[in-house]
Amino acid sequence: MKKNCALLSSIGQKLLIATSGLVMFILFLIPHMGGNILFLFGPDIFNSYAMHLHQMMPVVIGLRVLMLASITIHMAMTIKMSISNVQARGTRLSQKPSKERSLAARLMPLSGGMIFLFIVKHLLDFTISPPAVQMIEIDGYMAKDVYGMVYTQFQDPVQVIIYLLFMVAVGFHLSHALQSAVQTFGWYVPRKHSKIKLISMWVAIGMASTFAIIPVSALIYFHY
Amino acid sequence: MSDTINISLKVWRQNQGEEGHFEVYQAKDIDTSASFLEMLDVVNEQLTLNGKEPIAFEDDCREGICGACGVLVNGTTHGSHEKTTLCQLHMRKFKNNEQIVIEPFRAHPFTVIKDLVVDRSGLDAIITEGGYVSVKTGNAPEASTTPIKKELAEAAMDAAECIGCGACVAACPNGSAMLFTAAKVSQYALLPQGHPERKQRVEGMVGKMDELGFGSCSNEYECAVACPKGIDVQNIARLNREFIKASFM
Amino acid sequence: MKLDSKIPEGPVAEKWTKHKLNVKLVNPANRRKYSVIVVGSGLAGASAAATMAEQGYVVDCFTYNDSPRRAHSIAAQGGINAAKNYPNDGDSIYRLFYDTVKGGDFRAREANVYRLAEVSNQIIDHCVAQGIPFGREYGGYLDNRSFGGAQVSRTFYSRGQTGQQLLIGAYGALSKEIKKKTVTMYTRCEVIDVVVIDGQARGIISRNLVTGELTRHVADAVVLATGGYSNVFFLSTNAMACNASAAWRAYKKGAAFANPCYTQIHPTCIPVHGEYQSKLTLMSESLRNDGRIWVPKAKGDKRPANDIPEDERDYYLERKYPSFGNLVPRDLASRNAKIVCDEGYGVGPTGNAVYLDFAEAIERVGKDNIKAKYGNLFEMYNRITDEDPYTTPMMIFPAVHYTMGGLWVDYNLMTSLPGLYAIGECNFSDHGANRLGASALMQGLADGYFVLPNTINDYLASEKIPKVGTDHAAFAEAETVAQDKLDKLLAIKGNRTVDDFHRELGLLLWENCGMGRSEKGLKKALERIPQIREEFWKNVNVPGSADDLNQALEKANRVADFMEFAELMVKDALERTESCGGHFREESQTDEGEALRNDDEYAHVATWEFQGLDKEPALHKEPLVYEEVKLTQRSYK
Missing domain, CATH: 3.10.20.30 (Beta-grasp domain)
Structure with missing residues (x-):
């Protein structure tokens, strides 16, 4: 089988989805989470992090291009695959899902779609059309008060609830996605009584909660 | 009673x-x-x-x-x-x-013939593309020439227990035949007899599976629950690996 | 009819090698000019079709199932014998040969059995090369077990699914040839008749079970690998659709039928529960290695098994056969179960069951050990009966399991109809009057992989086989006869279902031509069968039409043949007044009630030739000549 044919086969498509998903997970989601945690350490540290990030613009742009490509592949392949899967299933009138099939797995298209909407909203909120931002001085440079911007945004409980809902989607998506990727890459994990599903679930819960701490803390806890 | x-x-x-x-x-x-x-x-x-x-x-x-x-x-x-x-x-x-x-068992490639009888010949078509070792009668060396680790022989047997009933396809939300295909690919990936043809086997069988309109695996493991012989989804991981090796390495 | 067994001259150990040198060969370039039809895709059919296709012949293979992999060979549990002598316990080709001839109660052809033992080793080599996951030891080498009371460990196995694994191996070989387009596979196609032109088998009429269409297929030779006829008894361990139709139609077209009365009744099956019962489930006879068989000492004792104290139990096999005890051969174990049940000691709701008790074994070696050995069987028993064999004794009863009789074949496996071959359980050749455990798989694969592909050349190369087409009048005639028969079945629309008739026939045979047979019972059956048959043709109800999937019609067509075949089976049983192997004639027993063979009058193959529907079939006797083996009376006391 030629390589491009192999990539478009059912397993190939899954590999593309898993790879693009893992790229986003490792190169974007984990660093982004690391950066966000700094919000808890106050405006100085968080704004300094934002400024340094801004100074590495070429790297950031590179990552953005990679993200865009990953999202495109991830979604295009998923949509393509889902359509053919619906066709392959045919009409079933009485079938019931078993306990093995987790809610997370069944909600993958929904959680995926929500994450996409969230990314759009998130970019609109903070990157594409951010609200007017104060300029502050850090280490002799003038920089944006990103901390203030985030803090202001999350003073609105509606925004916080929307953000939290999206984080639930992220959690659900990851909890199926991580163990699924392990399977798709064929890393041998004995499935019977295996902990892989449990590990995948806890990593997902951990990451989604970490992201969720920021708006919650902005709303109820920290007042600098 | x-x-x-x-x-x-x-x-x-x-x-x-x-x-x-x-x-x-x-x-x-x-x-x-x-x-x-x-x-x-x-x-x-x-x-x-x-x-x-x-x-x-x-x-x-x-x-x-x-x-x-x-x-x-x-x-x-x-x-x-x-x-x-x-x-x-x-x-x-x-x-x-x-x-x-x-x-009846439902999946796009399983057309209903009558009442509860469906056409499962797609599964045979997948096997035809390589679910065997191409050895002609008379070619075989003495049976004990190649010792095979007991663990491998047992794992191959676990996979070989598949009865080809198609429940995995009917239970899969995507109408995928991955567990069926994986069981056969696994059996021969685990045994040395299957190694000379492993590349052609996995490519041929997966290619046929796709061609016939079976869906793809979304790792939800309904198939393993449905399997009356308890075939493990670990075999699907092995199939994926065989496929990656055959296509990209 | 002249029966020439074509057994080669010379010492038994050299016959096969010599014969292979003497048979005519077809030039490899010419083989694609010859076509062969193989009916059946079990171990024998699939392996023969694949191997002949490898050699270059054009092969058409037919199965009534939706896939070749569903053939009933798949259900064999125990294993496959071979004379490898890996355990170094004194086995040899000669010993396997001797055991098989003796086990068959000296009613099999020496030359055929020797050949079977000889090729047994090649079968294992081939199957291992095919990637069949046989049981192995920790050193990585093949494991063997002792099976069916054999004195050596010569049985290769794949857990409790050896038949499945071997069949899937043969199905793989077949698939490989289907891929190369050297075999054309016809699934959901049932063979309705064999077509004979100028005294040669030249093709078949098949019915597409989905569309109902009858089609004609022409070839230079036809191979029947259609299995046995156990289902004539209605209840048996065979698959639901196993049938004798193709063999029976061949018989009516001139192929002689040999030893139809030889049926094997397996002792360890799950008993019948009720009227609705559709089939019987066999459990491996390895259970008898640890289980003790008993019935209550009091007739009609309805207490639960565990409430019956030790001294009120009759371990009748241990009592009657102290040296072999529960491990006596299949026929003895079965017959004795019937005897105690007939006398009123049977247990269970129907009174047709005996206990197989593991309590003592569990106490001796522990539950875990028993579980490791028989766990899957106990699980199966529990699934079917909802009882726990670890705490309550199993209930077992014998069931019809295998038929040693079949189409008569010569050393080349050709029937008495030129160009028609019969392989596997379908023929009569290798097991005599009783088959040993783990020998059926061996014979099916021996015939298919190694024997037939080496003997069919002889016919194809030496006979004049003129070109004919499916437009030949013989095809048209066979098709019309077949269509008329189907139409007739559909037109009756009587008051009884096919199963109802089949059940009545089966019960009659089970009572009178089962484990014990007497002149009185057989004559009664012989009188009754034509009556049932007549009523069948007047009062059967076959719903639906002939032009789509109609399972009732398929069944009716098969049962119609069983109705005729049953009569031949009973005739043969009546004719053989001796007891031998699976055939126990009550008139022929020792003072101690054991089977008494009569070698002077019955050391022959009883071969029946069809003479016409309303005429008595002609009996031809092929004498069995023993050059190597000395005939002895079996004793297991």
Whole structure:
């Protein structure tokens, strides 16, 4: 089988989805989470992090291009695959899902779609059309008060609830996605009584909660 | 020792080339020690004597090994008794006055031939593309020439237990034949006899699977729950790896 | 009819090698000009079709199932014998040969059996090369077990699914040839008749079970690998659709039928539960290695097994056969179960069952050990009966399991109809009057992989086989006859179902031509069978039409043949007044009630030739000449 044919086969498509998903997970989601945690350490540290990030613009742009490509592949392949899967299933009138099939797995298209909407909203909120931002001085440079911007945004409980809902989607998506990727890459994990599903679930819960701490803390806890 | 129950059956009826529909039949005084297929036999006898066409369903060995039988019973392939084929499901698993919904195995490549009988020849077509070792009769060396680790032989046997009933396809939300294909690919990936052809095998079988319109695996593992022989989804991981090796390495 | 067994001259150990040198060969370039039809895709059929296709012949293979992999060979549990002598316990080709001839109660052809033992080793080599996961030891080498009371460990196995694994191997070989388009596979196609032109088998009429269409297929030779006829008894361990139709139609077209009365009744099956019962489930006879068989000492004792004290139990096999005890051969174990049940000691709701008790074994070696050995069988028993064999004794009863009789074949496996071959259980050749455990798989694969592909050349190369087409009048005639028969079955629309008739016939045979047979019973059956048959043709109800999937019609067509075949089986049983192997004639027993063979009058193959529907079939006797083996009376006391 030629390589491009192999990539478009059912397993190939899954590999593309898993790879693009893992790229986003490792190169974007984990660093982004690391950066966000700094919000808890106050405006100085968080704004300094934002400024340094801004100074590495070429790297950031590179990552953005990679993200865009990953999202495109991830979604295009998923949509393509889902359509053919619906066709392959045919009409079933009485079938019931078993306990093995987790809610997370069944909600993958929904959680995926929500994450996409969230990314759009998130970019609109903070990157594409951010609200007017104060300029502050850090280490002799003038920089944006990103901390203030985030803090202001999350003073609105509606925004916080929307953000939290999206984080639930992220959690659900990851909890199926991580163990699924392990399977798709064929890393041998004995499935019977295996902990892989449990590990995948806890990593997902951990990451989604970490992201969720920021708006919650902005709303109820920290007042600098 | 055995009691009798009354049940009502909501059964899918479909003639060749026509649309199907559910019909409801009453089955009275069914012995609870009868098997599910024996219950259908009884219903069919009654239908015949009442001048109706009996329900067409597939079966043969009735001891859980030939893989011919299989329908959705109350929405579950082969019924809900785990690791049991339909022919070994017994009526004691059902309650008096229960309604049992019986639907054929559904998937796009499994067209309904009549009533509960579906065309599963796609599974054979997948095997034809490489689910074997190409050894001609007479070619074989002495059987004990190559020792094989017991663990590998056992794992290969675990995979080889597949009976080709198609429950995995019917249970998969994507109508995928990955578990079926994986079981065969795994058996030969684990044994040295299968190694010379492993590349052609996995590419051929996966290619055929796709060509016939089986869906792809979304790792939800309904197949493993449905499998009456307990084939593990670890085999799918192995299939994926075989495929990656064959195509990209 | 002249029966020439064509057994080669010379010492038994050299016959096969010599014969292979003497048979005519077809030039490899010419083989694609010859076509062969193989009916059946079990171990024998699939392996023969694949191997002949490898050699270059054009092969058409037919199965009534939706896939070749569903053939009933798949259900064999125990294993496959071979004379490898890996355990170094004194086995050899000669010993396997001797055991098989003796086990068959000296009613099999020496030359055939020797050949079977000889090729047994090649079968294992081939199957291992195919990637069949046989059981192995920790060193990585093949494991063997002792099976069916054999004195050596010569049985290769794949857990409890050896038949499945071997069949899937043969199905793989077949698939490989289907891929190359050297075999054309016809699934869901049932063979309705064999077509004979100028005294040669030249093709078949098949019915597409989905469309009902009858089609004609022409070839230079036809191979029947259609299995046995156990289902004539209605209840047996065979698959639901196993049938004798193709063999029976061949018989009516001139192929002689040999030893139809030889049927094997397996002692360890799950007993019949009720009227609705559709088939019987066999459990491996390895269970008898640890289980003790008993019935209550009091007739009609209805107490639960565990409430019956030790001294009120009769371990009848241990009592009657102290040296072999529960491990006596299949025929003895079966017959004794019937005897105690007939006398009123049977247990269970029907009184037709005996206990197989593991309590003592569990106490001796522990539950875990028993579980490791028989766990899957106990699980199966529990699934079917809802009882726990670890705490309550199993109930077992014998069931019809295998038929040693079949189409008569010569050393080349050709029937008495030129160009028609019969392989596997379908023929009569290798097991005599009783088959040993783990020998059926061996014979099916021996015939298919190694024997037939080496002997069919002889016919194809030496006979004049004129070109004919499916437009030949013989095809048209066979098709019309077949169509008329189907139409007739559909037109009756009587008051009884096919199963109802089949059940009545089966019960009659089970009572009178089962484990014990007497002149009185057989004559009664012989009187009754034509009556049932007559009523069948007047009062059967076959719903539906002939032009789509109609399972009732398929069944009716098979049962119609069983109705005729049953009569021949009973005739043969009546004719053989001796007891031998699976055939126990009550008139022929020792003072102690054991089977008494009569070598002076019955050391022959009883071969029946069809003479016409209303005429008595002609009996031809092929004498069995023993050059190597000395005939002895079996004793297991």
